[in-house]
Amino acid sequence: MFKVNANYLKLPGSYLFSNIAKKVAAYQDANPDKEIIKLGIGDVTLPLAPKIIDSLHDAVDEMSRAETFRGYAPDLGYEFLRNAIADGDYKSRGCDIQPDEIFISDGAKCDSGNIQEIFSVDNRIAVCDPVYPVYVDTNVMAGRTGEYDAASGTWSKVIYMPCTAENNFVPEFPKENPDIIYLCIPNNPTGTTITKAQLQDWVDYANRIGAVIIYDAAYEAYISEEDVPHTIFECEGARTCAIELRSFSKNAGFTGTRLGFTVIPKELKAGDVSLHALWARRHGTKYNGAPYIIQKAGLACYTPEGKAQLQEQVAYYMKNAKTIKEGLSQAGFTVFGGVNAPYIWLKTPDKMTSWDFFDYLLETVNIVGTPGSGFGPSGEGYFRLTAFGSYENTLRAMERIRSL
């Protein structure tokens, strides 16, 4: 008789955003006349930029002719895109990353979920708390996290690094040495970030203790301040300790178009085993490449025209972030983030729990956000709003909040 992966059964409840979607749907069903403004899930709303649309149409036309039709993509992704990324995201910042160290994928969520697979099950992971749930949940599925304690909302074998207002949302080196450290900078969910010097400390620490940093830089395009690292490979020594995850979702609006990439330097090794080789093997065995037409759309993001159009989109969302940040502050909330990231992290008023505040916002002003506790125990008492709505909705949401 077949048996299931018992680790899956340890997962409490269902995926955070599925839960929220169900709650919102139930509220809307019961209140069909209410107009809900969704500032919960980090999903973009602006249409794809004109240059990307043109590129998609061109690529579709290529697929219509035998001479230019493309079947299976190369394992690592098309060279044209890997070259553009190496130049545009790394060489331009003085970072030594070669095109063949870049693996094209269908997104950073998939990569951040799959990357743990090339590591031993008995490795210890460390995560910031609060944290993007995928890092922890996928390690639970693999059996790496021990037992769940419902009271504290923590796993016995996970090392949590609290990031709260008390430490200015900068994670501190944990007491126990982890093997794998997840860092998301600029941070989801808190919208905060760390300086390049602080990240250099983490790189030095990882090299010292022999840990790998899985560095999620999905929000890099939102950095507005000088001293914030755009990639971990700006730090000295990162080539021997870091894997970087990148996404086209937030800088180019690809949440429904799907494209991302992972960078694994060839020097990153456990003994003589190269993580690059293991990931290449996984990619070649369990994955079949991102669609050609989507990879062409990715290339458009690196053209001068594409870049300019995407900068406008980012600016649009960051105007929303500013609107939310100022609106909440004026309404008396304590607010973080929103300067180098499209997320605003606020303290719930009157010591409400995150979920109580979720219900309160949904029911009184019909605004959907994300409860901080959904991201980990140190997220309790916080709440996330995103800047990805339309400007009009963002303004209206702030009006509603001021009316509270």
Add this chain to the structure above:
Amino acid sequence: MFKVNANYLKLPGSYLFSNIAKKVAAYQDANPDKEIIKLGIGDVTLPLAPKIIDSLHDAVDEMSRAETFRGYAPDLGYEFLRNAIADGDYKSRGCDIQPDEIFISDGAKCDSGNIQEIFSVDNRIAVCDPVYPVYVDTNVMAGRTGEYDAASGTWSKVIYMPCTAENNFVPEFPKENPDIIYLCIPNNPTGTTITKAQLQDWVDYANRIGAVIIYDAAYEAYISEEDVPHTIFECEGARTCAIELRSFSKNAGFTGTRLGFTVIPKELKAGDVSLHALWARRHGTKYNGAPYIIQKAGLACYTPEGKAQLQEQVAYYMKNAKTIKEGLSQAGFTVFGGVNAPYIWLKTPDKMTSWDFFDYLLETVNIVGTPGSGFGPSGEGYFRLTAFGSYENTLRAMERIRSL
């Protein structure tokens, strides 16, 4: 110090098709004047059908306007596509499969590689021999296969079901009871198939011993004979023992466009744990949906116009299959498959090994095929050719082979 997944290190060599690609590239580099005809990897060559191209353009235009732009897709895939599949592939054949039992993905390779993850590591798998390498390799990566014996090319804990000319390529029930049974019908690599009655026996067997059948029906569109099952859900009792994997790669030319789906009936359970729920959890946690524009292209495949155009494409490839089958027979080869599948499986002449025959064909007539032994020990002495080339190249390949 971090450690790697030691199971990966057990994998011998690299992925079959990567190996072939490297060999071919090396030969071409050394012989730049030679024109190589590739009948190796099962990659399509016809451009996407006009109806699909129109649909892609329309969907791209939708992504260019705020009113019709789409962000994250629903976890299971868009309802429009799941409805079309439920109607077109199941209801039309009298099979009871509901839209919410269908999970849209980026392809059957990914799904066939990932599906093992929801099962316990100590489950025993059974595979046909020869077999599509992904089934075995992904179980190796999970640690389910025991130790590799290089001499026999087998894994100690895998149950092999030889499929050779001796048993007419129909797998027999193994002596030991497996927990998970992989069946690919019509078969890759042999191009052969089984009857509906024979598949019913497998369904009854699986239900009797409490096994799950992972049924890969990627080549369903190529079935030309009456008594061959198009889906395992034509068999009685399949809803309590079968998962079906389907692909748009071979029937619609989506190898570089990427779309597939997996069907898990809600009755399929281990005790009270539903495999549907586990796969939904995996999908929601580690995957982020196929691109909207690709799902729209998938929908086009189910329109009357789309269906007619795809039938023409399949007919084109099957004319190639017939050409190869007849050409090889005339040249004195013993040939199988090619009637309900786009693959032709031939016996190597003079008891040559599969790889010797690979080198011989590449070097003497510049034709690339796939060595049977690459698919498992019982594939030794066989060789696979695919019908996915152009008709002109297929004809020329047969001329070259007749000249041998």
